[in-house]
Amino acid sequence: MSSNSPKTPGPGTRTAVWKSITISLIDDIAQGRYSSGDKLPSEAQLAARFGVNRHTVRRALADMAEQGLVHARRGSGVFVAATPTDYPIGKRVRFHQNISRGGQIPAKRILALETRAADKTEAAALQLEAGEMVHVYDGLSLADDQPIALFQSVFPAHLLPNIRTELEDLQSVTAALKACGIADYTRAETRITAKLATATQALHLRISEGAPLLRTTGVNIDPEGRPIEFGRTWFAGDRVTLTLNGEES
Amino acid sequence: MSSNSPKTPGPGTRTAVWKSITISLIDDIAQGRYSSGDKLPSEAQLAARFGVNRHTVRRALADMAEQGLVHARRGSGVFVAATPTDYPIGKRVRFHQNISRGGQIPAKRILALETRAADKTEAAALQLEAGEMVHVYDGLSLADDQPIALFQSVFPAHLLPNIRTELEDLQSVTAALKACGIADYTRAETRITAKLATATQALHLRISEGAPLLRTTGVNIDPEGRPIEFGRTWFAGDRVTLTLNGEES
DNA sequence: CGTTATGATTTGTCTAGTTGTATAGAACAT
DNA sequence: ATGTTCTATACAACTAGACAAATCATAACG
Numbered sequence: 001m002s003s004n005s006p007k008t009p010g011p012g013t014r015t016a017v018w019k020s021i022t023i024s025l026i027d028d029i030a031q032g033r034y035s036s037g038d039k040l041p042s043e044a045q046l047a048a049r050f051g052v053n054r055h056t057v058r059r060a061l062a063d064m065a066e067q068g069l070v071h072a073r074r075g076s077g078v079f080v081a082a083t084p085t086d087y088p089i090g091k092r093v094r095f096h097q098n099i100s101r102g103g104q105i106p107a108k109r110i111l112a113l114e115t116r117a118a119d120k121t122e123a124a125a126l127q128l129e130a131g132e133m134v135h136v137y138d139g140l141s142l143a144d145d146q147p148i149a150l151f152q153s154v155f156p157a158h159l160l161p162n163i164r165t166e167l168e169d170l171q172s173v174t175a176a177l178k179a180c181g182i183a184d185y186t187r188a189e190t191r192i193t194a195k196l197a198t199a200t201q202a203l204h205l206r207i208s209e210g211a212p213l214l215r216t217t218g219v220n221i222d223p224e225g226r227p228i229e230f231g232r233t234w235f236a237g238d239r240v241t242l243t244l245n246g247e248e249s
Numbered sequence: 250m251s252s253n254s255p256k257t258p259g260p261g262t263r264t265a266v267w268k269s270i271t272i273s274l275i276d277d278i279a280q281g282r283y284s285s286g287d288k289l290p291s292e293a294q295l296a297a298r299f300g301v302n303r304h305t306v307r308r309a310l311a312d313m314a315e316q317g318l319v320h321a322r323r324g325s326g327v328f329v330a331a332t333p334t335d336y337p338i339g340k341r342v343r344f345h346q347n348i349s350r351g352g353q354i355p356a357k358r359i360l361a362l363e364t365r366a367a368d369k370t371e372a373a374a375l376q377l378e379a380g381e382m383v384h385v386y387d388g389l390s391l392a393d394d395q396p397i398a399l400f401q402s403v404f405p406a407h408l409l410p411n412i413r414t415e416l417e418d419l420q421s422v423t424a425a426l427k428a429c430g431i432a433d434y435t436r437a438e439t440r441i442t443a444k445l446a447t448a449t450q451a452l453h454l455r456i457s458e459g460a461p462l463l464r465t466t467g468v469n470i471d472p473e474g475r476p477i478e479f480g481r482t483w484f485a486g487d488r489v490t491l492t493l494n495g496e497e498s
Numbered sequence: 499c500g501t502t503a504t505g506a507t508t509t510g511t512c513t514a515g516t517t518g519t520a521t522a523g524a525a526c527a528t
Numbered sequence: 529a530t531g532t533t534c535t536a537t538a539c540a541a542c543t544a545g546a547c548a549a550a551t552c553a554t555a556a557c558g
Contacts, residue, residue, distance in 0.1 A: 016533070042516060053535045058517085074517045075302070075542030086440075089493070112290070112298040116282055138298060190493040191345075194443045194461035194486025199269040204300040209263050212443035212461045212486075237443025237461075244439040244493065265541070291508060302543045307509085323509040324551030 018059035021050055025064060029080055037145050039077040040070065068238065071206050079206065082146030087235065088243045089216065091186050094174055095141055104143040108171045111150075111204075112138040113164055115157060122154045125219050125230040133157040135164050137173075140204055141233075147205045148240060154230040173229065182222050185229070190218040192242070195234070205236045212237035267308035270299050274313060279333050288326040289319065346397075346484070347492050359420065360399075360453075361387040362413055364406060371403045374468050374479040382406040384413050386422070389453055396454045397489055400482040408477060422478065431471050434478070439467040443486070454485045461486035 025046075028034055040046070043061070047054040061078055064070045072078045088098055099106035118126065118134040126134070137153040153173055155163050166176035177185060195213045202209040214235040219227050235242070274295075277283055289295070292310070296303040310327055313319045321327045367375065367383045375383070386402040402422055404412050415425035426434060444462045451458040463484040468476050484491070 018533085044516080054517095055536090056534060059534090072517065073543085075515080075544085077516065077543090111300070112294065114290075119280060119282075140300075192441060192463065192491040192493070193489070194463040194484070196461050198273075199264055199266045200273065200299045200301065203266065210445075210459065212445050214441065214443040214463075235443070240442075242441040244441065267541085293508080304544090305542060308542090321509065322551080323549065324507075326508065326551095 017052060018056050018063070021046075021052070021057060021060035022063050024050075025060060026069065029069065034080050036080050036082055038080050040080070042077060071208070073203070073206070081206075082144070082239055084239050084241065085143055085148065086243050087148070087240050088245060089190060090245060093187050093190075093218070093220075096172065096174070099141075099143045099148075102143075105145070107142040107145065109140045109142065110137070110168070110171065111140055112136070113168060115164065118154070118156075122230055125217075126154065126156050126227045128156055135160065135167075137164075137167050139171075146239075147236070149233050149235045150201060150204055151231060151233040155228065159226070159228060173231075177228065182228060185220045185222050188219045188221050188227070190216055192216050194237070197234075197236075201234060205234075205239075207236050207238070214240065214242060216242070266301060267305050267312065270295075270301065270306060270309035271312045273299070274309065275318065275333055278318065278329055283329050285329050285332055287329050289329065291326065345490050345492055357391045357420070358389045359386070359417070360389055361385070362417060364413065367403070367405075371479055374466075375403065375405050375476045377405055384409065384416075386413075386416055388420075395488065396485065398482050398484045399450060399453055400480060403479040404477065408475065422480075426477065431477060434469045434471050437468045437470050437476070439465055441465050441491070444483070446483075446485075450483060454483075456485050456487060463489060463491065465491070 025040070034040055040061075041049070043054050043057050046057045050057065061070060061072065065072060069081055070078050071081050085099070085102060085104060088101075095108070096106045113136070115133055115135050117131045118128050120130065122128070122134060123130050123132065128134070135155045135157055137155070139151055139153075140147055141149045141151060160177075160180045160182075163176050163180050166179045167173070170176050170179065193215045195215045197205065197207055197209055197211045197213050199209045201213065202211060205213075214237050215232065216235070217230075217232045220229040220231065222228050274289075283289055289310075290298070292303050292306050295306045299306065310319060310321065314321060318329070318331055318333065319327050320330050362385070364382060364384050366380045367377050369379065371377070371383060372379050372381065377383070384404045384406055386404070388400055388402075389396055390398050390400065409426075409429050409431075412425055412429050415428045416422070419425050419428065442464050444464050446454065446456055446458055446460045446462050448458050450462065451460060454460075463486050464481065465484070466479075466481045469478040469480065471477050
């Protein structure tokens with residue numbers, strides 16, 4: 001609306017149309033009209049609602065995306081972005097505990113579940129012979145329905161022959177290991193690196209390609225010291241902060 | 250048929266999603282995850298794994314079929330026809346750095362040494378009043394003549410009045426603190442995030458702008474629990490892996 | 499044992515909707 | 529004049545859903 005005073009002491013130009021659309025949409029989000037994870041109306045619909053061209057709406061949405069408020073997915077829509085979360089790492093890494101401690105609702109989605117021969121990296125980490133079979137669990141971790149991280153868990157098949165069915169039912173590594181007789185496990189070592197998101201990683205995590213990722217790799221061992229899981233996780237870097245407490249919990 | 254469209258992605262467009270899926274699948278075949286004659290997972294399963302619509306997977310498979318790597322049989326599946334011959338192996342030397350103790354790395358070059366009022370973040374971390382004076386040490390650490398990390402250490406001036414001269418002489422935070430009467434200190438908490446390199450950071454670290462960085466922030470406390478250092482470090486994600494082994498408490 | 503019917507799974511094709519990119523031009527302010 | 533803002537149009541890339549056609553697994557039946 002240009003009912004604003006035409007002459008402001010500032011830059012001289014009236015507030016741009018796209019800027020007022022940005023403000024209006026941010027206000028809608030703040031009012032709860034669209035909440036985290038929701039899909040906004042399509043650009044065409046928004047253009048009709050504000051009585052402007054689609055490109056003007058796009059200018060506003062681009063501004064909001066730069067602020068990290070929304071994220072667009074081609075062919076699908078524009079979605080309200082998630083809020084950042086802290087994620088503690090240490091000797092005991094338990095996804096459900098970590099997320100629910102912060103008051104968020106954890107969930108996991110299975111992306112792939114297969115059994116195959118271990119590659120060189122996996123064999124070395126799990127202390128296997130080359131070519132031994134492993135169960136591989138690719139998945140996506142969510143907090144409050146927002147994607148937090150991609151992960152891949154590799155289990156030695158000869159130690160945990162039927163963990164695939166357990167994982168399928170329980171969707172939890174801790175619970176599945178328990179069902180297979182591993183009551184407790186600890187993380188031997190964690191390695192952390194920074195990577196850039198590939199196109200498909202970006203799609204899963206609802207970020208843009210080239211955004212920074214936090215990649216952690218680690219091996220979990222049972223009380224007797226045998227490696228039972230080789231895990232790799234890719235966290236959305238601008239949505240997650242890993243916290244490392246000095247004291248062990 | 251849209252036969253062969255040798256269209257190169259324009260300067261503004263990123264890599265197409267289907268193309269990265271192609272690369273990923275070829276990679277899987279090259280690594281022996283799927284070998285010649287095997288049946289690939291169904292299009293629906295692949296779509297779920299890559300977080301993408303089935304049509305996008307089909308575009309990738311069509312590309313691979315055109316290259317003669319796979320062939321599809323309606324009602325049956327997609328089968329691997331041949332294995333790619335040339336496969337690039339990424340080789341890179343990595344510098345391993347343990348973060349569980351103190352978070353200090355051997356410092357090599359001083360970039361700046363100054364005394365000024367603490368900003369809001371620093372004051373909060375060091376439990377200072379707003380505007381209290383701090384000593385700030387900006388530096389660059391190297392290994393084998395390769396820049397590894399940028400770091401900034403902030404010390405409360407009233408607790409460590411003459412640490413600047415010590416730092417200048419010793420170039421080591423641990424040694425300088427010892428010279429100031431702090432025999433031992435521990436890290437209270439470490440926070441880790443992934444960021445993209447700014448132009449100046451890239452220049453110092455000899456990487457390209459937008460390369461992935463590993464940012465750690467932490468506070469060190471003396472035996473009495475008083476915060477004595479607030480440190481921030483930016484590691485070059487391409488060259489560094491942070492390790493956290495379970496032995497440390 | 500062999501054949502057939504049935505249903506589920508998988509690839510092939512089609513239509514429609516949504517965001518991303520490129521180009522061109524009109525209105526307007528400095 | 530010149531640059532910015534907004535409009536207008538067209539196409540590319542990806543999603544979503546539906547349906548057809550080929551194949552496979554299995555049960556039923558002779």
